[in-house]
Amino acid sequence: MQTEEALDDLAEGAKEEIEAKEEIEDAEEVDSEKEPVETEKDSNTPSEKKGIFGKKKDKKDKKDEQIEELTDRLKRTMAEFENFRKRTAKEKEQMFEVGAKTVIEKLLPTVDNFERGLQAVSEEEKKSSFVEGMDMVYKQLLSSLEEIGVKQIEAVGKEFDPNLHNAVMHEENEELGENIVSDELQKGYIYRETVVRYSMVKVAN
Template sequence: MFMDLEDNKPMEENQGTARPMENQSGEETNSKKKGSGRGHKKELEELGDKLIELNDKYLRLSAEFDNYRKRTLKEKMELVKSGGESVLTGVLPVLDNLERAMSSIRETSEIGPIKEGIELIYNNFTDFLKQNGVTPIDCIKQAFDSDIHEAITKIPVTDPEQKGKVVDVIEKGYYLHEKVIRYAKVVVGD
């Protein structure tokens, strides 16, 4: 018994030489062309190397993306944790002023200085809000707009110009820059 060196398969004795065969078109062909086995092996090796290279690139890219995702998630969590830090540190002076006002209320019986202190705190706080982009929504005598107002009730009005307009504000609304962060609760003339 003989062995086919290219395929490592046993051959019968009469198979030792390639004989011409006819294909479907009637042409004679050798069952094995010279060098075709070696060409396929080389091509397979090249494809195998390419597969290994592409798989390695894929694994590296996948790991890099996973690290990127973890890093951005961590940064986002830190931003959420510390994002309000500057706002909160800005509120602390207002808290200090409130504490001073509370202690002065206990120490004095005069209402004038207390009133001035409360107005000062109010002004400090509204200035702080403006510095951070928070502004009140102007409502009185404005046409009712459901994008910025929430109608609590309607009341009859005698002046026809007040119909469909805001006649009273129950609770102020606020913008953060141009976005409504709290709708104004209003009374509308009917």
């Protein structure tokens, strides 16, 4: 009997010791799971306190970077196209100017021949229908040239201008001032702002 009671006491003591040990372990586990309370001092640690200059910038999204890149490429393409358009328009205008000048140069000898032919007509023949018709064609030709911007260069009585006149003869004339055009041997013409043909002139003094 004493042996059984002793065994029961030992078993009961071991059971109580195991239960006490389990309670201690449970209490420690609960304490470890609790989050530490952040104090005011902890919130100002160097790792958390970055300030205005210490705050890192958010990284740009790839889509935003692609949009910026495409927008920049579009602006560059539009600028290049605008430059190309202006350059093409200028080149086109220059080509037109050169072509028009070439055509005018080829027409001027015809104008010269009309003038020579009409000057050779006698007073009696000027009233004939043929001469009147030729005179009308000549005036129409001059009118058409004026409409496209062709003008005759003024020469006789004007001061000699090397940008407009080509001096081929010289004379002394007391009635005229110095360096004055006294006679025009061949008419000169200007197309807009460009000289198509210089006036061939005689210069006095």
